[in-house]
Amino acid sequence: xxxxxxxxxxxxxxxxxxxxxxxxxxxxxxxxxxxxxxxxxxxxxxxxxxxxxxxxxxxxxxxxxxxxxxxxxxxxxxxxxxxxxxxxxxxxxxxxxxxxxxxxxxxxxxxxxxxxxxxxxxxxxxxxxxxxxxxxxxxxxxxxxxxxxxxxxxxxxxxxxxxxxxxxxxxxxxxxxxxxxxxxxxxxxxxxxxxxxxxxxxxxxxxxxxxxxxxxxxxxxxxxxxxxxxxxxxxxxxxxxxxxxxxxxxxxxxxxxxxxxxxxxxxxxxxxxxxxxxxxxxxxxxxxxxxxxxxxxxxxxxxxxx
Amino acid sequence: xxxxxxxxxxxxxxxxxxxxxxxxxxxxxxxxxxxxxxxxxxxxxxxxxxxxxxxxxxxxxxxxxxxxxxxxxxxxxxxxxxxxxxxxxxxxxxxxxxxxxxxxxxxxxxxxxxxxxxxxxxxxxxxxxxxxxxxxxxxxxxxxxxxxxxxxxxxxxxxxxxxxxxxxxxxxxxxxxxxxxxxxxxxxxxxxxxxxxxxxxxxxxxxxxxxxxxxxxxxxxxxxxxxxxxxxxxxxxxxxxxxxxxxxxxxxxxxxxxxxxxxxxxxxxxxxxxxxxxxxxxxxxxxxxxxxxxxxxxxxxxxxxxxxxxxxxxxxxxxxxxxxxxxxxxxxxxxxxxxxxxxxxxxxxxxxxxxxxxxxxxxxxxxxxxxxxxxxxxxxxxxxxxxxxxxxxxxxxxxxxxxxxxxxxxxxxxxxxxxxxxxxxxxxxxxxxxxxxxxxxxxxxxxxxxxxxxxxxxxxxxxxxxxxxxxxxxxxxxxxxxxxxxxxxxxxxxxxxxxxxxxxxxxxxxxxxxxxxxxxxxxxxxxxxxxxxxxxxxxxxxxxxxxxxxxxxxxxxxxxxxxxxxxxxxx
Numbered sequence: 081x082x083x084x085x086x087x088x089x090x091x092x093x094x095x096x097x098x099x100x101x102x103x104x105x106x107x108x109x110x111x112x113x114x115x116x117x118x119x120x121x122x123x124x125x126x127x128x129x130x131x132x133x134x135x136x137x138x139x140x141x142x143x144x145x146x147x148x149x150x151x152x153x154x155x156x157x158x159x160x161x162x163x164x165x166x167x168x169x170x171x172x173x174x175x176x177x178x179x180x181x182x183x184x185x186x187x188x189x190x191x192x193x194x195x196x197x198x199x200x201x202x203x204x205x206x207x208x209x210x211x212x213x214x215x216x217x218x219x220x221x222x223x224x225x226x227x228x229x230x231x232x233x234x235x236x237x238x239x240x241x242x243x244x245x246x247x248x249x250x251x252x253x254x255x256x257x258x259x260x261x262x263x264x265x266x267x268x269x270x271x272x273x274x275x276x277x278x279x280x281x282x283x284x285x286x287x288x289x290x291x292x293x294x295x296x297x298x299x300x301x302x303x304x305x306x307x308x309x310x311x312x313x314x315x316x317x318x319x320x321x322x323x324x325x326x327x328x329x330x331x332x333x334x335x336x337x338x339x340x341x342x343x344x345x346x347x348x349x350x351x352x353x354x355x356x357x358x359x360x361x362x363x364x365x366x367x368x369x370x371x372x373x374x375x376x377x378x379x380x381x382x383x384x385x386x
Numbered sequence: 387x388x389x390x391x392x393x394x395x396x397x398x399x400x401x402x403x404x405x406x407x408x409x410x411x412x413x414x415x416x417x418x419x420x421x422x423x424x425x426x427x428x429x430x431x432x433x434x435x436x437x438x439x440x441x442x443x444x445x446x447x448x449x450x451x452x453x454x455x456x457x458x459x460x461x462x463x464x465x466x467x468x469x470x471x472x473x474x475x476x477x478x479x480x481x482x483x484x485x486x487x488x489x490x491x492x493x494x495x496x497x498x499x500x501x502x503x504x505x506x507x508x509x510x511x512x513x514x515x516x517x518x519x520x521x522x523x524x525x526x527x528x529x530x531x532x533x534x535x536x537x538x539x540x541x542x543x544x545x546x547x548x549x550x551x552x553x554x555x556x557x558x559x560x561x562x563x564x565x566x567x568x569x570x571x572x573x574x575x576x577x578x579x580x581x582x583x584x585x586x587x588x589x590x591x592x593x594x595x596x597x598x599x600x601x602x603x604x605x606x607x608x609x610x611x612x613x614x615x616x617x618x619x620x621x622x623x624x625x626x627x628x629x630x631x632x633x634x635x636x637x638x639x640x641x642x643x644x645x646x647x648x649x650x651x652x653x654x655x656x657x658x659x660x661x662x663x664x665x666x667x668x669x670x671x672x673x674x675x676x677x678x679x680x681x682x683x684x685x686x687x688x689x690x691x692x693x694x695x696x697x698x699x700x701x702x703x704x705x706x707x708x709x710x711x712x713x714x715x716x717x718x719x720x721x722x723x724x725x726x727x728x729x730x731x732x733x734x735x736x737x738x739x740x741x742x743x744x745x746x747x748x749x750x751x752x753x754x755x756x757x758x759x760x761x762x763x764x765x766x767x768x769x770x771x772x773x774x775x776x777x778x779x780x781x782x783x784x785x786x787x788x789x790x791x792x793x794x795x796x797x798x799x800x801x802x803x804x805x806x807x808x809x810x811x812x813x814x815x816x817x818x819x820x821x822x823x824x825x826x827x828x829x830x831x832x833x834x835x836x837x838x839x840x841x842x843x844x845x846x847x848x849x850x851x852x853x854x855x856x857x858x859x860x861x862x863x864x865x866x867x868x869x870x871x872x873x874x875x876x877x878x879x880x881x882x883x884x885x886x887x888x889x890x891x892x893x894x895x896x897x898x899x900x901x902x903x904x905x906x907x908x909x910x911x912x913x914x915x916x917x918x919x920x921x922x923x924x925x926x927x928x929x930x931x932x933x934x935x936x937x938x939x940x941x942x943x944x945x946x947x948x949x950x951x952x953x954x955x956x957x
Binding site: 340 | 445447448449450453455528529531532533534535536548549601602603604605620621622623624625648650651652654655658659661662664820821822823824825826827829838839859860862
């Protein structure tokens with residue numbers, strides 16, 4: 081296990097280097113630069129000055145080395161568009177926002193998905209099962225960018241229960257959490273339902289029933305405990321998705337998270353911010369994957385890493 | 387660490403129990419961290435309510451008055467930093483700012499400014515004439531990379547200083563006579579010099595802080611500001627909070643204590659926030675969904691006004707077929723501008739017969755080419771393409787974003803394509819580009835025809851007409867006309883206002899009629915959204931300037947259920 085961990089951590093560095101180098105070059109190769117705009121400066125000297133100040137006139141390799149030596153000290157330079165803010169500051173301010181939103185959506189997906197999945201499995205073959213299963217399918221097929229405006233229209237504009245956008249108050253988190261988490265709640269519910277039904281086929285469940293245990297006890301004590309395993313497996317990728325994949329929702333609800341920053345940075349050809357955020361996302365994703373793998377070993381004694 | 391080791395140890399007899407414990411442990415950890423997050427969310431959010439909330443457009447690039455170019459940035463920077471003059475909230479014309487009065491001598495070549503004795507930074511120290519001089523000199527230093535540095539080239543010695551012919555700041559014609567008096571010598575009389583003095587680029591900034599902090603000077607707290615407000619916080623993509631500057635010379639007339647400025651990315655979000663009463667003002671037309679604009683304009687809280695900005699198209703005159711002015715004229719005369727404003731833009735825009743909008747001061751605009759398809763066809767035939775035969779396929783480039791007014795660019799493109807096809811029998815392909823790529827392509831002349839717009843920096847024809855001189859970086863057409871250059875140069879130094887206007891008129895006639903590299907389509911209409919029963923002090927003017935210190939809130943109640951909502955259902 082320890083050897084496995086060390087091996088994974090050793091791979092971490094070259095992987096990160098490849099990712100940063102690729103994004104570093106791609107963003108610079110793409111047409112349009114950070115200083116292209118409708119109103120060019122009145123004198124061409126301005127652009128030269130800017131390029132020189134941010135070292136954009138140097139060779140790619142030199143720029144990349146400069147980036148690496150800065151990155152080691154967590155200094156990604158200033159954002160080329162929002163020049164008063166440094167890339168590190170932007171990540172520091174926006175990442176916790178995305179993390180809070182992602183974790184809340186994660187909690188919502190589990191908190192909503194598990195009971196629904198359990199309920200449909202318990203009512204298998206009855207009308208409750210069919211209606212709930214239909215609802216689950218609809219949940220799984222409704223992406224956030226469709227759900228979000230509907231939620232805003234109904235809950236905010238018509239019923240005036242919640243604010244339509246912004247971030248900063250407890251009431252602001254409700255709509256984005258649902259919009260972001262519902263599709264995952266659907267997946268969790270379906271996964272849990274399927275897994276519950278599969279486990280119920282086992283002979284020891286039949287035995288439990290034969291012993292005369294009440295159905296609820298059978299399901300909760302014997303079936304659910306085993307059936308939760310695939311859901312736990314799914315939690316890893318789901319958490320990674322939720323923490324890094326809230327671009328659209330952040331835009332619709334004007335949430336100052338790193339997803340929105342990423343979209344802006346890409347559109348503005350903000351080289352430093354793009355590379356900084358890619359590095360940040362890469363580190364987050366790689367570490368989350370590693371955590372998931374380690375968690376498997378902890379939860380399931382059948383898994384061994386060598 | 388303990389659990390890791392447990393995982394490696396060989397299977398124990400009591401595997402089942404261990405397994406259950408582990409699941410329980412992990413579930414507990416998750417539950418606790420989730421709960422913790424919720425508590426954090428709850429605690430982090432402080433509920434301090436601002437007096438006024440403004441939707442300002444996208445996230446400002448900077449608040450440094452020397453480098454900003456956009457309206458969204460300028461509106462905030464002008465609240466923070468003031469220059470010798472400031473714009474009048476009603477007319478937009480320059481009125482005394484930090485300078486209490488001024489006089490022009492030597493036929494408008496020498497200006498003496500008398501600073502207010504009660505002019506102070508938000509930190510309490512007095513603002514001196516030296517602060518003004520240093521702020522102007524900062525703009526003229528190349529390392530500042532000020533976009534509008536060239537506006538100050540009318541100051542004696544400024545150009546030489548900028549281009550490094552001399553490094554001695556004493557050679558620049560800005561002299562401090564005493565701590566409250568400043569004299570500025572110009573190379574020529576400039577009729578719009580006071581307008582320049584009221585622009586953000588010349589406002590007074592804390593140059594000593596800037597010297598030590600460079601790019602990060604706006605992050606210093608407390609940040610000394612010279613305007614009616616001071617900066618409390620600036621969270622990227624979240625909000626900018628301004629508070630009243632108690633030391634501002636006119637602080638007694640500043641009505642608002644705390645103002646929140648929201649950067650919003652999508653117009654529908656902006657409109658939702660306004661309709662629910664979370665924002666008091668939307669003062670950027672790009673922040674209103676264009677599909678709804680026509681209906682929304684019937685509401686009493688949507689205020690429409692004309693400002694100095696023109697939507698036009700550029701031709702790339704460096705390559706065929708548009709190197710032939712007859713082809714360009716034919717394309718110009720095949721455009722039914724009336725159709726574009728009535729069918730697409732629909733916010734009451736007026737069609738543009740000239741590049742310089744008619745409300746521009748010191749000027750009467752020229753008359754461009756009319757809509758005349760028959761003559762357009764004749765011209766195209768003369769150029770060797772009768773009925774469009776043999777005419778190469780050309781591209782119309784435009785930027786179309788999903789956001790705000792940029793959405794209309796695509797619709798206008800389709801309409802133009804149709805008009806040219808029908809009137810001239812030519813095929814025009816549409817080429818949609820991302821914003822940054824579009825501007826890069828435009829400045830590299832990588833296009834045939836391209837969409838363009840221009841907003842006045844100050845109220846004078848020169849802000850428009852200087853654009854198409856052969857040496858201007860924003861020309862972007864490859865068009866060079868010696869007579870045009872001469873006329874513009876002559877107009878710039880002409881002291882007589884009437885003669886000056888005449889010279890500009892002749893120049894514009896070349897630009898839009900005789901040898902046109904551009905076709906003006908329409909003048910922009912601006913929209914401010916606010917309820918006059920709740921907010922006062924916003925006046926619509928041709929420069930779209932609304933000084934924050936003049937704005938006041940009439941009632942502070944009813945933030946959550948605005949009465950205006952009932953009008954929304956109208957047509």
